[in-house]
Amino acid sequence: MDVIVTPTPKLQGKIEALSSKNYTTRYLLVAALAEGTSTIYFPAHSEDSDAMRRCIRDLGAIVEEDEEKIVITGFGRHPKAVDQLDVGNAGAVLRFLMAIASFCPDVTFINRYPDSLGKRPHHDLIESLSKMGVTIEHNEGKLPITIKGGKPRGGHIQVSGNISSQFLSALLFLTPLLEEDSEIEVLHDLKSKVVVGQTLEVLEQAGIVIHADEDYMRFRVPGRQSYQAKTYHVQGDYPGSAAILAAAAVTESDVIVNRLMENSKQGERAVVDVLKMMEAPLTHENGVVHVRGNGKLKAVEFDGDHATDAVLAMVAAAVFAEGTSRFYNVENLRYKECDRITDYLNELRKAGANVEERQSEIIVHGRPEGVEGGVDINAHYDHRVIMALSIVGLRSKQPIRIHDAHHVAKSYPIYFDHLKALGANVEWVEGSH
Numbered sequence: 001m002d003v004i005v006t007p008t009p010k011l012q013g014k015i016e017a018l019s020s021k022n023y024t025t026r027y028l029l030v031a032a033l034a035e036g037t038s039t040i041y042f043p044a045h046s047e048d049s050d051a052m053r054r055c056i057r058d059l060g061a062i063v064e065e066d067e068e069k070i071v072i073t074g075f076g077r078h079p080k081a082v083d084q085l086d087v088g089n090a091g092a093v094l095r096f097l098m099a100i101a102s103f104c105p106d107v108t109f110i111n112r113y114p115d116s117l118g119k120r121p122h123h124d125l126i127e128s129l130s131k132m133g134v135t136i137e138h139n140e141g142k143l144p145i146t147i148k149g150g151k152p153r154g155g156h157i158q159v160s161g162n163i164s165s166q167f168l169s170a171l172l173f174l175t176p177l178l179e180e181d182s183e184i185e186v187l188h189d190l191k192s193k194v195v196v197g198q199t200l201e202v203l204e205q206a207g208i209v210i211h212a213d214e215d216y217m218r219f220r221v222p223g224r225q226s227y228q229a230k231t232y233h234v235q236g237d238y239p240g241s242a243a244i245l246a247a248a249a250v251t252e253s254d255v256i257v258n259r260l261m262e263n264s265k266q267g268e269r270a271v272v273d274v275l276k277m278m279e280a281p282l283t284h285e286n287g288v289v290h291v292r293g294n295g296k297l298k299a300v301e302f303d304g305d306h307a308t309d310a311v312l313a314m315v316a317a318a319v320f321a322e323g324t325s326r327f328y329n330v331e332n333l334r335y336k337e338c339d340r341i342t343d344y345l346n347e348l349r350k351a352g353a354n355v356e357e358r359q360s361e362i363i364v365h366g367r368p369e370g371v372e373g374g375v376d377i378n379a380h381y382d383h384r385v386i387m388a389l390s391i392v393g394l395r396s397k398q399p400i401r402i403h404d405a406h407h408v409a410k411s412y413p414i415y416f417d418h419l420k421a422l423g424a425n426v427e428w429v430e431g432s433h
């Protein structure tokens with residue numbers, strides 16, 4: 001399905017932020033790794049969280065759900081032997097479960113999105129797990145990947161952190177269950193460091209003890225621990241809400257988004273500060289962000305690694321700012337659902353934006369007068385590209401058609417319903433190919 005976004009000068013209304021994808025996948029996992037019954041209130045419903053739910057069920061967790069919660073009886077350190085797992089297009093789900101699959105005799109992660117997750121690299125985790133005694137067959141570090149596990153060994157473990165933090169998170173979920181104590185050393189740089197804070201927060205809530213150095217480059221993990229069954233509440237999602245807030249900032253608006261905790265560990269919380277630095281009129285109090293946009297924005301410089309999943313939305317806002325914005329330290333955006341630098345900027349350029357790329361930077365020469373639009377956009381299977389281009393479409397001169405916009409469901413299936421509820425002129429149409 002495609003979406004046509006027709007220029008919309010005003011947005012108004014109130015929405016509830018959807019639930020956090022990254023917390024939902026983590027709570028589902030720690031609930032599966034516990035032996036008792038855990039309850040997760042307000043889980044996210046999206047393709048990625050569904051992927052985790054489907055896989056833990058395949059691995060033997062009992063999963064029951066109603067409107068507000070999921071109740072899970074876990075399998076502890078004894079997942080069921082399965083032949084195949086289908087993680088859809090979910091990178092974090094794949095990486096976390098590759099680690100847990102090292103308790104399984106022989107399981108293949110299939111390649112259902114050859115042009116998206118199928119292109120993403122997993123070498124760094126494959127290397128760490130191999131050294132822990134796990135046999136892995138792979139396609140040059142990419143899917144399909146077969147894990148022949150059994151008895152992974154702890155001890156001194158090294159993992160590279162400069163492509164994705166998910167490799168480290170995966171090992172943090174696995175190592176507490178091993179016989180031996182482990183020491184995890186992060187090699188090179190650690191990107192998306194803030195997300196590791198979310199992993200540690202969830203592990204602690206699940207009763208797991210991990211001793212982390214302040215810079216997250218070294219961890220001591222006692223072995224033979226057990227995940228405890230607990231009750232969890234999922235907070236609102238900043239990465240998805242970033243797109244709504246950026247949309248409000250580029251239009252004349254009176255938009256309220258509820259359920260966005262000020263003290264959240266989600267790095268993408270920075271979207272609020274970045275929009276403030278851009279002089280968008282907004283307030284953030286008691287979990288409520290209120291944007292009273294006037295469409296006027298100033299350029300900004302920002303270290304995007306602090307808020308990796310909100311960078312595309314911030315860039316979309318910068319397209320209409322006065323002056324030149326720079327988002328730096330963002331190289332690992334190249335290893336996401338698509339190359340979020342080259343592929344994304346190509347689509348922005350089609351729409352009329354003036355943008356430049358460096359290996360690890362996005363530079364935006366703002367056009368406060370608006371962009372031309374009137375083009376067809378390739379979504380590159382990327383929910384965040386889809387959301388970001390919709391923001392641009394709101395302030396284009398001509399409508400923008402985003403092809404295969406249904407991939408927005410990876411994280412935010414009701415994104416366009418939310419935009420519509422705020423008065424945006426968006427319409428689903430049958431895809432033309």
Ligand SMILES: O=C(O)C1=C[C@@H](OP(=O)(O)O)[C@@H](O)[C@H](O)C1
Pocket residue numbers: 022092163164165166169191192195308309332
């Ligand atoms: O651990 C996680 O849940 C995630 C980590 C980040 O990835 P990288 O560490 O690859 O940057 C982020 O982009 C992704 O959406 C979710």
Ligand SMILES: C=C(OP(=O)(O)O)C(=O)O
Pocket residue numbers: 089090091092093309336337384411
């Ligand atoms: C990159 C993302 O997710 P993942 O890495 O889990 O596929 C994302 O949600 O933007």
